[in-house]
Amino acid sequence: MYKKLIIQTIIYFIGSIFPKIINYFFLKFFTNFLKIGEFSLYTDMYALSFLVIGFLSFGLENTYFRFISKKKYNKEIIFSTAVLLQLFITSFFLIIFLFSIKYIVFITGYKNHTEYFFMFFLIIFFDTICILPMAWLRANEMALKYTIINIINIIIQSILIIFYFYSYKKNFINDYYYNWINSFTDKTGYIFFSNMISSFSNCILILPLCLKKVTIKKFNKNIAKEMLNYGIPIMLGTIAFSINENLDKILIKRWLTDEINGAYSACYKISSFMSLYIRAFRLGIEPFFFKKSKDSNAIFYYEEITYLFILFGLIFYVLICGNISFIIDFFIDKKYHTAISIIPIVMMGNLFLGIYTNLSIFYKIIDKPIIGTYISLIGVLITILFNIIFVLIPNNNFMIPAWGTMASYGSMVIFLYFWGKKNFNNFYKKIWKILFHLLLAISLVLYMEIYESKINIRLFLELLYLIFIFLFDIYKFIYK
Structure with a gap:
């Protein structure tokens, strides 16, 4: 049973990890080529755009997976309905944004860079349109095609970025095309244009699939209403997640300085190493979860896989955070290291988010996504609270928003624990083992950082930790 799951997860991991590795390569590239203030503009635009994408997605990706798991619905009708619904929503809001651009750039403080928003409106439009066709590839176990499309897109973007930045640095191209680019944007804008x-290009690659599978005749109004009713609570949860992830960077830029926000944002991206692990796990596991939702032993699979997720996540945490003083030099320029202390905090917060995402499957399969909305709103309130404290405290310590990220996601796990306790009886019997592993991992990282252990001592401690985890837990799953 696990063999196919592992193969699919590995392929999805390649499709996710390769673009992310390229992005981390560019993290070093950008922190070298861009001033800290320019890097702050770059991260701020993406922070603002994620809030919009969370809204426009309307939770239709999760809704699509849920509806195709129900036998009473025709899968082709579901797909056509979802895609056309997404196209209508996205097009409608694109028009509104374009007519409101003067007000948007004024409110956000970008009146001198209107072109940033024109480019991002199109980025958001194209990316949102591609969500469901890419979900279709996952649902139909076309992992290889999904991965190839992702790799093609990141290669296109990488080539363009390198071309623009290298040309700018060397100043050896004076042709019409290069002059045209520079006539409406700057170095930071090169990234957005790419x-x-x-x-x-992603839209072009998935266009044949849409033309083949999507027709207006297959649009079903009743199913569209049901999908919206199911998806809107998920959308609210997605917006809550976007606020949790981006509010701190948006406020630090506007309340402190671009220099502080640039350093904070760069180190925050190092913390998102954990998201590589979470994303690959989610891409391979989520469709499997929904397929198994009707099995008599479905809960058993959820519990076992989530427990494994926590174990491997903690291993990942120890290996990264235990060596962060060595790793960070490879990814960001030294002038950004002033915010290095946020990395272990935010990274643990991301692990809590991953645990929450896996456990939240229970309210999706019982068709009660509103539970996730309530819990996500609790997380948002905690995030807002910490950011209000950050704004009000005189010294404006940027560590406060970082602790807010961990507190927000940690609280969501705790609330979900009590809310879903009856649904995962066997899993929650392991809660003390989970807490033990959590404290062990955190203690090990703290020891290595506080005492600044030498590399050979760190490696020895990490090896002992891996042997301990394998002997007491992981081997049991291998020999089942």
Whole structure:
């Protein structure tokens, strides 16, 4: 049973990890080529765009997976309905945004860079349109095609970025095309323009699938209403997640300085190493979860896989955070290291988010996504509270929003624990083992950082930790 699951997860992991590795390569590239203030603009635009994408997605990706798991619905009708619904929503809001651009750039403080928003409107439009066709590939176990499309897009974006930045640095190209680019944007805008072209190419690659599978005749109004009713609570949860992830960077830029926000944002991206692990796990596991939702032993699979997720997540945490003083030099320039202390905190917060995501499957399969909305709103309130404290405290310590990220996601796990306790009886019997592993991992990282152990001592401690985890837990799953 696990063999196919592992193969699918590995392929999805390649499709996710390769673009992310390229992005981390560019993290070093950007922190070298861009001033800290320019890097702050770059991260701020993406922070703002994620809030919009969370809204426009309307939770239709999760809704699509849920509806195709129900036998009473025709899968082709579900797909056509979802895609056309997504196209209508996205097009409608694109028009509104374009007519409101003067007000948007004024409110956000970008009146001198209107072109940033024109490019991002198109990026958001293309990316949102591609969500469901890419979900269709996952649902139909076309992992290889999914991975190839992702790799093609990141290669296109990478080539364009390198071309623009290298040309700018060497100043050896004076042709019409290069002058045209520089006539409406700057160095930071090169990144956005490259992303826009890459997002457009993604649309072109999935267009044959849409033309083949999507027709207006297959649009079903009743199913569309049901999908919206199911998806809107998920959308609210997604918006809550976007606020949790981006509010701190948006406020630090506007309340402190671009220099502080640039350093904070760069180190925050190092913390998102954990998201590589979470994303690959989610891409391979989520469709499997929904397929198994009707099995008599479905809960058993959820519990076992989630427990494994926590174990491997903690291993990942120890290996990264235990060596962060060595790793960080490879990814960001030294002038950004002033915010290195946020990395273990935010990274643990991301692990809590991953645990929450896996456990939240229970309210999705019982068709009660509103539970996730309530819990996500609790997380948002905690995030807002910490950011209000950050704004009000005189010294404006940027560590406060970082602790807010961990507190927010940690609280969501705790609330979900009590809410779903009856649904995962066997899993919650392991809660003390989970807490033990959590404290062990955190203690090990703290020891290595506080005492600044030498590399050979760190490696020895990490090896002992891996042997301990394998002997007491992981081997049991191998020999089942």
